[in-house]
Amino acid sequence: MDENSLSLSLKALADPVRLRILALLPDEANCEHGNNVSQLAMKLDMPQPSISHHLKILRSAEFVDYQKMCRDVFYWRNAQKLSEVCLTLGESLNFDLRESGKPIAKPDARIEEQHPSI
Amino acid sequence: MDENSLSLSLKALADPVRLRILALLPDEANCEHGNNVSQLAMKLDMPQPSISHHLKILRSAEFVDYQKMCRDVFYWRNAQKLSEVCLTLGESLNFDLRESGKPIAKPDARIEEQHPSI
DNA sequence: CTTATGTATTGACGTATTTGAATATGTCAA
DNA sequence: TTGACATATTCAAATACGTCAATACATAAG
Numbered sequence: 001m002d003e004n005s006l007s008l009s010l011k012a013l014a015d016p017v018r019l020r021i022l023a024l025l026p027d028e029a030n031c032e033h034g035n036n037v038s039q040l041a042m043k044l045d046m047p048q049p050s051i052s053h054h055l056k057i058l059r060s061a062e063f064v065d066y067q068k069m070c071r072d073v074f075y076w077r078n079a080q081k082l083s084e085v086c087l088t089l090g091e092s093l094n095f096d097l098r099e100s101g102k103p104i105a106k107p108d109a110r111i112e113e114q115h116p117s118i
Numbered sequence: 119m120d121e122n123s124l125s126l127s128l129k130a131l132a133d134p135v136r137l138r139i140l141a142l143l144p145d146e147a148n149c150e151h152g153n154n155v156s157q158l159a160m161k162l163d164m165p166q167p168s169i170s171h172h173l174k175i176l177r178s179a180e181f182v183d184y185q186k187m188c189r190d191v192f193y194w195r196n197a198q199k200l201s202e203v204c205l206t207l208g209e210s211l212n213f214d215l216r217e218s219g220k221p222i223a224k225p226d227a228r229i230e231e232q233h234p235s236i
Numbered sequence: 237c238t239t240a241t242g243t244a245t246t247g248a249c250g251t252a253t254t255t256g257a258a259t260a261t262g263t264c265a266a
Numbered sequence: 267t268t269g270a271c272a273t274a275t276t277c278a279a280a281t282a283c284g285t286c287a288a289t290a291c292a293t294a295a296g
Contacts, residue, residue, distance in 0.1 A: 003134040003141070013207070014128035015254085019121040022211055037273060050255065052274055071263050071272045083213050089131070090204050093140055093195070133284080155243060168285060170244055189242045189293050 001088045009085045012061035027079045036072040127203045130179035145197045154190040
């Protein structure tokens with residue numbers, strides 16, 4: 001995943017409504033009443049078309065899967081894709097999040113003491 | 119860190135130029151020639167004012183620190199802040215990235231088999 | 237003081253994004 | 267068929283964003 005596609009994924013996550021939606025959804029296929037679009041709109045106190053809009057963006061980024069049942073559409077998270085983005089961001093920044101959250105040591109990251117004005 | 123501030127941090131990261139800038143910068147204070155603004159502009163083949171603009175956004179989000187020396191301004195990453203955002207994103211999504219990149223088990227994430235239309 | 241260099245800011249421009257209102261589509265119940 | 271409900275789409279308005287050109291500011295050199 002290069003910087004361009006990573007930035008597109010991050011853009012899809014970089015909205016408070018979409019983060020709240022993701023926090024409300026389960027990680028597995030789950031067609032309980034609470035996970036359809038109207039219930040999300042109610043929980044988040046926002047118009048249903050607005051939630052549909054944000055779900056469309058999350059679908060395009062493959063951060064959610066969904067299933068239509070009768071009149072309802074139930075959504076859940078694509079946990080694999082979400083964790084992939086977290087880890088890819090870490091890689092892109094040379095972090096290894098699975099270990100310590102610390103940057104990977106870079107031997108050339110020393111102070112250049114010979115700068116003319118010091 | 120709530121969804122609003124997390125989304126602001128993610129927005130600051132959600133740009134390919136800014137991701138490339140961060141990938142080029144060291145993790146420690148480092149005033150080598152390669153880490154000033156003109157050199158970044160040259161490496162990324164973009165006008166210097168554009169790089170300054172993106173650096174300002176990264177500064178506002180506290181993703182970079184910098185030091186002015188003579189006519190140059192040297193930048194480096196705020197590794198603590200960057201890893202904090204990665205981990206906070208994981209927390210917000212109920213992932214524990216330090217362990218497995220897998221979602222934290224939620225006992226209520228079962229399929230609702232009693233849906234009227236199944 | 238004048239000139240050259242490095243960086244930041246400003247303003248203009250085109251594009252993208254967010255939101256709300258209205259509406260369309262699809263499904264079920266009566 | 268009619269009405270009610272759930273969801274998606276479209277459109278318009280407002281806002282935000284990325285890029286570029288011009289310029290301002292700061293520092294250093296001569």
